[in-house]
Amino acid sequence: MIIAVVGPTGVGKTKMAVALAKKYGAQIISCDSMQVYKKLDIGTAKVTAKEKESIIHHMIDICDVNADYSVYNYQKDARAILNKLVASNINVIIVGGTGLYLKALLYNYEFKNIEEKRSFSEFTNEELYEMVLKINPNNDIHVNNRQRLESYLKNHNKDDGIKKNSELLYNTVFIGLTMPREKLYNVIDSRVDEMINGGLLKEAKSLYDNNTSGKSIKTAIAYKELYEYFDGNLSLDGAVDLIKKRSRNYAKRQYTWFKNQMNVKWFNVLLNDFNTTINEVVSYIQIQNK
């Protein structure tokens, strides 16, 4: 049995995953693009040893903060684990908020091995767009989306359109956790405050002092803003507000993905009565497995 627990940041996915893992004797595979990195603990809301409740968690702390980890690596690594667990008849709970990683793990996404790393810095957006159009006349990547245009040009192999109908490869029950938007935003805001009070500044400062500056730092919300603060470009309050804002924006994007990319059954999370939510989810899973 494979269960995927999805939803925006801050809804309680970690807690739900552990509860379900205990219930079904399952192991957990994390599906989070930032929790794969070591040393990014507080800011990524990584599960603590205590929260794990001795459930086995995979795909957390698997690479160096300075490493360049991507969906390509994730798919390879996570599938290896998933296949092994499935073969051993062990139940699996996949939890995480990184939609693309989840999809790459469970659907027929295919990535090529890239040898040469081409640079496209000499081209304008329009030129890149034309280049993509030549390869794929049905291209629907927007001209302004340079990042994706470059990515397409780097990764496509002649005559194969990157886009394929995505097909689910593993029989999976998708559980989505949600709550009213306003409530979620309040939870996110106060969670950021808790992180700050819980040692996030110290964690980020020690990375900063060690000149840690990989892709992870540039991408991860909280770290990139605190680096701006350490550099003197932002006040502490300004940085904290930015972290909150970007976390909220991120949560909204997560909803868009999970609502439209996969068939998710949504459950409203009751903050003061999480057990009720757990029971609802469990009874839904029971029905699905009949």
Place this chain on the structure above:
RNA sequence: GGCUCUGUAGCUCAGUCGGUAGAGCAAGGGACUGAAAAUCCCUGUGUCGGCAGUUCGAUUCUGCCUGGAGCCA
């Protein structure tokens, strides 16, 4: 008390030489195959502080009232 500036979208502000307004951010929706906690797309009617005057017509000019900021006493 006097002088000056100011009150326009949830926020910061533009603007209309008089014909009822527009950006950024927020917010909402969407896309997504190697940065994905990323990147990008779409969506802007709001008594233009209140009342009155001038005018065919005022958010725009004038007067008064009122909220805010500063300077002088």
